Amino acid sequence: MPEPYIRVAVAEDDRELSALDRATWSTLHAVSPEPQPPYAPFFDERHRPGDFLVAELDGTLAGYIRLAHPTPLASNAHVLQIQGFAVAEKARGQGVGRALIRAAVDEARRRGARRLTLRVLGHNTPARKLYESEGFVVEGVLPEEFLLDGAYVDDVFMGRTL
Known part of the structure; x- marks a missing residue:
């Protein structure tokens, strides 16, 4: 099985990433409504x-992960957060997600971060197991924070030291 090639996104990836985002949309991980036409560009002022x-x-583009600061505060600048993560259905089970998480950890360290955090829905067991296997631990839970498909779902905060 070939190893995924990880790189920084470029503007020319916009259309393919937008299509991937729509194809992977699910209430297993998304709290916003399903995207509808006309589709907005994937990249914008906040998502470069x-x-x-x-x-x-x-x-072929098989997945992405987004790193961002959770707040604009200087006192929080040592923390980066995973604020977007998707793997194409046909690429699942081939190490793409794990490779992206490991690359995000490396990139966060390269940027000088001391911590990496994320939020994941409580019912997203596959993602939670993957994060845990890569050193993330549950640091907090907001019970029943979201109502998705008629069920209340916890918002789980996870993090790890770099």
């Missing part, structure tokens, strides 16, 4: 190409 790492598998 340099914020994203993308994975390619056999020359």
Whole structure:
């Protein structure tokens, strides 16, 4: 099985990342409504190409992960947060997600971060297991924070020291 190639996103990835985002949308991980046409560009002022790492598998874009500061405060500048993560359905089970998380950890360290955090829905067991296997621990839970498909879902805060 080929290893995923991880790189920083470029503006030309916009259309492919937008399509990937729509194809992977699910209430398993999304709290916003399903995207509807006309589709907005993937990149904007708050979501710049340099914020994203993308994975390619056999020359095809197979996933992405976004790193951002959780707040604009200088006192919080040592923390980065995963604020977006998706793997194409056909690429799941091939190490793409794990490679993206490991690359995000490396990139966060390169940027001088001391901590990396994320939020994940309580019912997203596959993602939670992956994060835990990469050193993330549950640091807090907001019970029944979201109402998705008629069920209340916890918002789980996870983090790790770098």
